[in-house]
Amino acid sequence: MPLRSIADLNGPPDEITRRINQAKQLSVLYDTYVNTAQDGHEREPGIHASELYPCLRQPVYSLTNTPRKPNVQKYWKQRFKMGQKIHDLVQEDFEQISKATVQTEAFRIATAMALQMNCRIEFQKEAKVRPELQAIAAYWKIYSACDGIFTFIDLDTNEVVLRVGLEIKSEAMDGFAALKGPKFEHMRQGHLYMGCYDLPLMWFFYLNKNNQNNTKSEAPYLVVFQPEIWQELEQRFTEIHTHAYNGTLPERTETVICEFCAWNYVCEPRAEKIQAKQLVRSKNESLRPQGKV
Numbered sequence: 001m002p003l004r005s006i007a008d009l010n011g012p013p014d015e016i017t018r019r020i021n022q023a024k025q026l027s028v029l030y031d032t033y034v035n036t037a038q039d040g041h042e043r044e045p046g047i048h049a050s051e052l053y054p055c056l057r058q059p060v061y062s063l064t065n066t067p068r069k070p071n072v073q074k075y076w077k078q079r080f081k082m083g084q085k086i087h088d089l090v091q092e093d094f095e096q097i098s099k100a101t102v103q104t105e106a107f108r109i110a111t112a113m114a115l116q117m118n119c120r121i122e123f124q125k126e127a128k129v130r131p132e133l134q135a136i137a138a139y140w141k142i143y144s145a146c147d148g149i150f151t152f153i154d155l156d157t158n159e160v161v162l163r164v165g166l167e168i169k170s171e172a173m174d175g176f177a178a179l180k181g182p183k184f185e186h187m188r189q190g191h192l193y194m195g196c197y198d199l200p201l202m203w204f205f206y207l208n209k210n211n212q213n214n215t216k217s218e219a220p221y222l223v224v225f226q227p228e229i230w231q232e233l234e235q236r237f238t239e240i241h242t243h244a245y246n247g248t249l250p251e252r253t254e255t256v257i258c259e260f261c262a263w264n265y266v267c268e269p270r271a272e273k274i275q276a277k278q279l280v281r282s283k284n285e286s287l288r289p290q291g292k293v
Contacts, residue, residue: 034074043068047240049129049144049192053185055253056239061263063141063244068262076260086170086207091125091148094166098123119152119161127165127197134196140237146193147205164217165193165202173210181220191229200225 001011003019045065051058072080097110098121114121127146131138148166153159167190171179182190182204190202202223206215215221243250258269 031074034077044143046141046143047237049189052236053188054255055257056250057252057267058261058263059240060243060249063240066263066266069265070260070262072260083170087147087168090168090205090207094123094148095125118155120155122151122153124149129193129196136196142192142196144192146197149197149199163199165190165197165199166205167202168205170207170209173208176206176208179206182223187223188229188233190223191226191233194225195230
């Protein structure tokens with residue numbers, strides 16, 4: 001018999017139990033889906049901003065088109081999904097602010113603030129960095145995407161008077177509290193976008209995942225382009241291309257990223273330790289208390 005309404009709970013106990021046991025399979029279905037879903041997405045052979053640091057092997061593997069074979073645990077898959085959704089919601093907010101067709105109170109307030117600056121503000125999300133779009137990207141074979149670019153346009157002259165890049169990151173409570181400014185690798189990633197798009201400023205927008213606070217568009221999170229960081233990046237690009245050309249590999253830089261790196265199958269960094277950590281995490285997840293029905 002079915003169990004599709006409260007009244008059906010008065011049916012035969014054995015049948016009710018059978019239906020409840022079917023309901024209990026929902027979490028198994030979900031966990032199976034997440035664990036077997038395709039990891040990540042295919043990327044062009046080249047340098048990608050998110051893979052520049054900390055390990056130099058990642059961009060070398062990517063540039064040489066070494067096959068990606070990610071084997072990502074559910075823990076990391078869900079964290080990546082949460083991070084992507086945070087990116088999506090922040091980008092959507094800025095898109096709504098910049099669209100004149102959205103006549104909401106929030107839009108009117110944002111428009112009034114822009115008018116005080118005698119500007120209108122446009123927002124472009126996912127600004128692509130690709131060899132066919134920028135000469136710098138073509139020279140270094142860079143593929144990536146800046147989270148967003150703000151363009152301020154003077155209302156009187158219709159001239160572009162200001163351009164600001166946006167880099168979105170999310171942090172848990174402890175990580176957010178520990179921030180003193182953009183993280184080392186994030187600063188380099190942001191400068192890659194600044195260099196390719198000729199952006200003088202970049203706002204590093206960190207969102208606290210626990211209380212939804214975010215960093216302000218002022219120092220130290222509003223960053224002016226720093227030539228010395230770009231020079232450092234060019235040195236790193238050169239090293240990557242040199243290794244790729246010579247068929248050599250740089251030394252490993254082993255971090256937690258090795259757990260979900262798409263090339264750990266060939267690099268094999270501390271394989272036993274990583275596998276042990278993954279087994280412990282999987283075991284802990286399986287031992288979490290379950291609600292009883």
